[in-house]
Amino acid sequence: MTQNDTQSSVFKVTGDHLNRLLKSGDRHKYDYGHAIVVSGPPGQSGAARLAARGALRIGAGVVSVFCSEACKGENAARLDAIMVKTYREAQGFIDQLSTLKPSAICIGPNLGLDPENRQRLIDIVSLGVPLCLDADAITLVAQDPRPISAAMHPQVVMTPHEGELRRLIPKAFSQTTCRITLAQTAAQTLNCTVLFKGSDTIIARPNGDCTVVSSKPFAHAAWLATAGSGDVLSGMITGLLAKGFDAFDAAALGAHLHLHCAETIGPGLIAEDIPEALPAVLTRCLEMKNNLV
Template sequence: MTGTTPFEMTDARWNSLRKSGDAHKHCYGHAVIVSGPAGQGGAARLAARGALRIGAGVVSVVCNKAAVPEHAAQLNAIMIKPYSTQNDILACFRAIRPQAVCIGPNLGLALPSQVLLSQTLMLGIPMCIDADAITLLADTSITLPTILHPQSVLTPHEGELRRYIPQAFATTSCRVSLAQSAAAKAGCVVLFKGSDTIIAAPDRAPLIVSSKHYKNASALATAGSGDVLSGFVTGMLARGFDAFEAAALAADLHLRCAEQFGPGLIAEDIPEILPQILR
């Protein structure tokens, strides 16, 4: 694709994913996934599982106390951190002190979700911003803080990106240009999902992570696969990876998981096949 450099999984990149025998879990960061309303937490759990498998030392799901039973029934190694109201979410985060946060998967668009996003953006730490969070940021009728930390990643599909930068879509259909426009607006990295995924940043030449060499890439067209991808990104941000590198690695590993598993893949399979890829 014109204007991009193809991503290459080098030995150095494989080695960067390894853990050291001299380190403990807190050396690999605390990743937090913000859950949506009660009864809508599946996307957060998928992202949390992705963050844990990619190597974050500790992973927590932050949720409203009403959602604790559904998460507790399905999570073991992943901790659950409840809050009572959206207004005390910052106190919850201060107690956890995460290195990275994921917000957006099935977050919802109602007022409580807007408050939750606003409070989370105020943390000013690396974030993966996905799905409903991107749609809320695109809504000019509400006022939200800007993305404060440049080591953050937006992970839109085309519909979400179209809402975020409608003017750019009115002038071009070039996916590279669109990703670059979004990165300039957000002030951080953009992972523009598609058969050719574009990784763009305000100050870097874009990368392309192509699916053309993976015959099973189409298996990723399944509900929840994007949530796992966001978890991969968040886990690497928590580990201290550069945001641009984390986005590119996550997109590549996501494809490799689909290729390894093959037809019949569902989102829950993606984190579970990742250890085979890493080995």
């Protein structure tokens, strides 16, 4: 089976998307949602900070990094507008997270693959809060998808690259090479929106709806192949979820804006640059309205 065997639409930014990116003077920060990024262990929390900056720059009203007490110092030393919220290992993780009233959660960047994190992931998915699963969270799902898939809901976005997707749906890879079909199969199997990373990023819903965000119009897209770039994308998606975008639109719009950031920065891009490019990208988007590439 080839890429052409399954039809999909090319993603287009609409006026509605752009209007919802705006902020209004008669609203306050909590109207734009509280995005929470779950941090990895000490010494591995940088990925969570990158995701958090992506969420804040995309327009979430409040962003927190949720970490163990042992990570508090390293996160607090590197963050200002982003809050650092801690949990105590001896107390209920999910109860402590719930008290923060998250509008959307990102979990996975450098999370770690300990059994405790697997249970935390199951508990977070079970909350029913809009959610972006990336990196180690995807690996944890792949180890045994059944308990997590049972708790999946329409507002979950999963962001695998090819190796991660292969671990999630290995049988499908033996039956087709069509990336669109693979993304659709994963979305249907896992009952969530799947963003399949690649030069053509495929976003699929469980019902089979599918759109493509292509890097081809962007001369500098290849510079996104750098450590931490995917963490920023996950944070951007989480910020859009916190603002009220549905999972499918948050994934597609996040991927599209991610490419525009790469084009703005150009050669030499590193992950830390991407959130800082968003003000210029968003300004151009909002000025151009429906004429965005």
